[in-house]
Amino acid sequence: MRHVFLSLTFLVTSLSAFAQRPALTIETIMQDPKKWVGTAPSGVFWGDDSRTIYFNWNPTGAGEKALGDSLYKIDLTGNRTPVKVTIAERRLLPTSEEKVLYNRARTFRLYEKYGDLYLLDRRAGRVRTLTNTVERESNPAFSGDETAVIYTRASNLYRLDLATGMTDQLTNFDPAKKPDATKANDQESWLRKDQLALFDVLRLRKAKREQGERSTKSEAPRRPKTIYTDGRTVTNASLSPDGRVVTYALMKAPTGAKTTIVPNYMAESGFTEDLPARTKVGAPLAAMELMVYDIARDTALSVSLANLPGITDKPDFLMPAAVTSGSATVAGQVSVATSEKAAGAAATKDTTRQSSAKKGPTAANRAVFVSVPVWAEGAAAQYAVLVVRAVDNKDRWIMLLDTEKPTVLKLLDRQRDEAWVGGPGIGGGGGAGTLGWLDAQTIYFQSEVDGYSHLYSLNVLTGEKKQLTKGKFEVQQVTLSADKKTFYLTTNEVHPGEQHLYRMAITGGDRVRLTTMTGANEAILSPDETQIAFRYSASNKPWELFLMEERKKGGKGKKSQVDSAWMGPIQLTTSTTEAFRAYAWREPQVLTIPARDGEPIYARLYKPAPDAPVKATGKAVIFVHGAGYLQNAHKWWSQYYREYMFHNLLVDKGYTVLDIDYRASAGYGRNWRTGIYRFMGGKDLTDHVDAANWLVKTQGIDANRIGIYGGSYGGFITLMAMFTTPDVFKAGAALRPVTDWAAYNHGYTSNILNEPYADTLAYRRSSPIYHAAGLKGHLLICHGMVDVNVHFQDAVRLTQRLIELKKENWELAPYPVEDHGFVEPTSWMDEYKRILKLFEERL
Template sequence: MKLRLATAALGIASAVLYPAISTAASTAASASTSAHASPAVPEQPTLELIMSDPDWIGNAPQSPHWSDDGGSVYYRQKREGEDFSDLYRLALDADSAQKVDETTAPADSGRDKVYSADRSAVAWLRQGDVYLRHLPDGVIRRVTATASDESQLRFSSDGRRLSFLRDGQFFAYGLDTATTAQLTDLREEDDPDAEPAFDVLRAHQLRNYRTVVETLRREDSAAQATGERDLRPPPIYLGDEYRVLERQLSPGHRQLALVVTARNGDAGRKGSMPNYVNADGYVSVREVRTRVGRNTQSPQTLLLVDLDSGSITPVDFGSLPGIDEDPLARLRKSALEWHTARGADREQVKAALAAPARRDISVTGLAWSPDGRHLVAQITANDFKDRWLVTLDSEEDDAPAPRLQHRLRDSAWINWAYNEFGWLRDSRRLWFLSEESGYSHLYLKAIDERRARALTGGDFVVREPAIDPAENFAYVVANRAHPGNYEVYRVPLAGGDLQQVSDLDGVSSFSLSPAGDRLLILRSWYDRHADLYLGASDGSGELRQLTDTVSARYDSIDWNVPEIVEVPSSHVNRPIYSKLYLPPDHDPAKSYPAVMFVHGAGYTQNAHMGWPYYFREFMFHTVLANAGFVVLDMDYRASKGYGSDWRTAIYRQMGHPELEDYLDGIDYLVESQGVDRQRVGIYGGSYGGFMSFMALFRAPEAFAAGAALRPVADWMHYENDYTRRILNTPLVDPEAYQKSSPINHVEGLQRPLLIASGMQDDNVFFQDSVLMVQRLLELKKPDFEIAIYPLDGHGFTNPESWLDEYRRIYKLMQENLQ
């Protein structure tokens, strides 16, 4: 069964129900819907309007969550004209939402809450402090009121204590005693009282001076007596060789899992970023990230600390399958010849390329079982070719040996998404996401059984898993019906079919009610940002819309809602899903110019049915379409939502498969939409700016003009975790960087190019654009310009900068395509 929209609640007939829900939504509309009055004459969007502060659109509900009794929902909403949000409470039997006074004591728990095992208590963080509610009587206690921020809330396995982390140490609050005790005193230094190493002079002094010996004995005796009376935890000294990256306390409060790395590890040289526009009139400089391959990506170690004895045990991952292999061996040999052929000293390069005896790893996730006996660790190889899930039994007498639960391998790279995992209450079964089938799916595995069981499967993506309180179902968001349509589904944990429980075309996320019987859905559509809906978790009955936060002014404009089309590919046996915007009264028998948009992030999805991350570009495409342009926005190879093969097609060749897809897009536009092949432009930001470079440099005959916004010019200047996955490192895989960096293809530029960059961009450095300009100057390329924005970063915040940038793009396309 599927939840369907309650058309009666919307006051419209089901025969004309439009998925965007453009009418007034429900009687429970948001109290803070924008107050713009609807104009008498429909307004036409202008660049000034669509690039202004987006408050004029209305502000969507954010971070929705349930009240403790399930009778209300809460959400945050950005305050108009400000950079912060307010909290609202919407009673499900009320007509409107009410703003919550956050200076008073809370009436309900917050969004990121934790429950005791018997669900008699709930705890949450509010402005960095800990709150606790006893659910049977509703009494709320404020557990902490400190200047420090607490985190990592967790109830003990016996349900009698609530632990939290503060300033690197764990504390426990007794639910019965209402007292707080410190559980750990972890120190990243050597033990000052440790027995010193043999020293000949010290030995001489102790042999000859009885008074010195007696003084030391008395000091030790006093310290021991004081320690026996001291209720505080004894210090545990890690030594000064480690730097702690993460810490997780077991539910029994007996053990601590620590992820550490070498304190003296090479972090790499950081970049510097100047700011020329400051209140004091001086230039300020800040440090920013390192570059790919310029640090050693220090390996990590997992330590298990026994809080009773103070013993510290490193976990040996040498038994992991494949840990002693070198998946980069072939590339190392090729790199040696590549660097040597270009003048490098062979022996120096050979030494630098030497593979480690064992692959370095990072600990990318930890979770203790509810009973505190087992720890599950997610281990990722630093070359990103392997991901292992292992469990450790804390009751083993010797050092716990990792027990492999799952191995995910990828010859390209392990995804940074779809890695969620967790325990069921029985402390015996794990659930996790894996792309082993080629798509992200949900699996269940008992830790004492050999194989995992797939709960979902097929050529679609599953994400955002949540287990219902009764542990009968796993709820997920999936694009099973269409790659761009994300609905809510559930699957029985005992096994069975995937059941669709929402029928709201678009893009949805959800939150289960405390009882698990209802769904709070945050759903958006092509031309409407997300609003809240309510329905039964089994999909029965009708769906009720709770908020309608789109402004009347935005709603009055006739936006060009795109169609998702399947562009035929000449390189792979599947279509390229794309958003197509057509001019009013489009006639494919006529001749049109076209603008191709390239979404950023590389790995994201934009050809979906929801409100886009690139909402300004969506509105800009209406302006372009109204001016007579056809616009195509493609989910090229590397985009999210289409499985691992689509994602990894760019491995070691960024900018090549994607360009092939855009050239197929031109063929599609020419053959079916009346586009003139000689009048096609391209633009995009971030990865889209990189691709605009590659398009103009590598296929200059195909594009009449292009705009590269906040663009990557040279991947050797980008950050480590992203770039190393796709291109390895410049040392190990120089050919991939040579092939993939636009700076190496500038000679091909023949058509007008606009470069636009924010000077405070700490993601893609402004330096990339400067280097590109220098290369263009050296090659004497005549037809380019650069626009700089002194106070903006990667994502612009100043409306004036947005307006200037898109005026330039519009002018570029008008002058070169019309």
């Protein structure tokens, strides 16, 4: 009898749990998320008093018609209730995107807003408007002596004296070509000389005019020299703290780069309008030339980068196999030592490799991007570090600039990757990534040279380099404390699917974990560094705002243990709607699946519970995340939240759902990140095939009832799966997919596949359009017609290919008003009704 009672109790408990899951529909989960899910806080930043937290939020719910988020604040000295910020107060606040620019005493803060500059007196709490102009002022910085503000207007540098308000123009760039003083031809020159020789009055007038010009020039205030750029664009202008030089880069627009267009058939005008879009991969690129303007000498000089070690190196795929084995590599990378002696040796080594590969000195220097210099302070203000990156993204050099000899750069560190340089904190294009000064001689930066993105310090005078973090995890964000004694690091060392905040001394050593909750913690330290505001989410809980506060007294923590000196966390917002909370959203199981090469594939598994009203049916769907370099098999709220809700709906119908972090996903280090080099649809696809086989072997899935879907890169993988492994996947939905990588953009594609005219093999084996003949199962293609990222042309070309191949088991659903990321709820509903119908009918 007791056994029967316990069974009945369990049954009632189970039914009660399942009663927490009202029936989901496509209309429900794809409606306006503000009305259904709620709006999570975002753009979190601190007030300078360290007592107020600001964030964007929209807690209005379904009953009000708020078109967008508003700025809210929480006063930590009050009842901590979120309050909407008034327009008057908002005008004076920095935005959350602003880089925090304090003076050394941290008594003043400088910021840009609405294209003007502002100075905040932190002690008095007053804001001073420094500029109010039609033209935009940007890139503000305190001068080396902190008596002035240096800023950019229309590519030129200006200096605003904080005491007097006087503005001095420091540079005068002119896009024209420099006038040629010898332009007159022989006839004109002879006539001028003859005229002056014949007539005394003309000679006298000329002498008086020239004397007057000299007198006026000597009396007039000094003006900056006109620097003619010959049509090139000025970028990254920066004044050294000692005021001696201005560094800047000149970028010449590429010629012959054809820009694509996207027709908009649903324009308000009633006409078809062409939207300007991007170029395609392989188009000519802009490149930079580094320049120095010596103010005292009134001279602009070019900084030669011709001696950068490896500047002429071609990628390994273009070189004989015998040559490419000569360099010391870690995970396919070259790390160059940092001392001058080692740098010279590395340069010699590179030259040897170059000459043997290219048989002569005719190899051309590769084009480069150059970052804004990061200047040292105080006695070392003559020094700056900057990043030079090859346009082909296979080399990154960190260089030292000295204003005593500004046209000669010293190599500090070189990172080479025969795939492409990347990873958290590494930067890209003209960005420097994580880079700064710890003291007058020491810089810090991130490098992926040991296979994972870690933090390093380096003495710029001795070349001594020290690795500050190490292990099979990534340092994903770095903040240096105000006193430059402590790093605050966000890493995924607990688990690749978790993000936590740590504290670590600048010398390295033990890290103390500050956050505790399983999931992701996006932490923002208060200006006085005694409090942490952070957004937190779990896999089945959207983002909310939390607070941690430092105890006045607390013990020291140990490595990878929680620091007991912090109190909290305290939840400050509740953003989800009651309707959303009424459903018991599943927490997917995060696990690993063995790939065929022995590597672990991290995955999220959703499946019906054994006692669920709808049992597992043997049907499975694999979801493929987009972007390629992105992480989704994690323990926090997915940016694919609509897909997450759809997966809950599928499980309610008896499906098992799996999504994996396939090869090239973020969070797992360099080898995983570059695992698709020269072959998209290679290991990233076999990871999905291995996952499908794992479902069959371990989860009771019918091998003939597995579907696959995804958007963007996920759409591409879906096409490759349906075309090249048609016996594994019986139905697939490819959303906004790339069908031919030669039609995609340069910055992303050339990293992975090089350029189509140089590496035809990579593009042929990676582009679905060349494999469409293999289609067997049923395919759905959905694409926005005003997609300026992956153009609708991709879908059109594949359509014609399928027609010519006489395939009949496919359909195309076009969406006339949608870009790459769908916006309209009706579009989402239509798309996912079609996806659900595909799986219900074909699986």
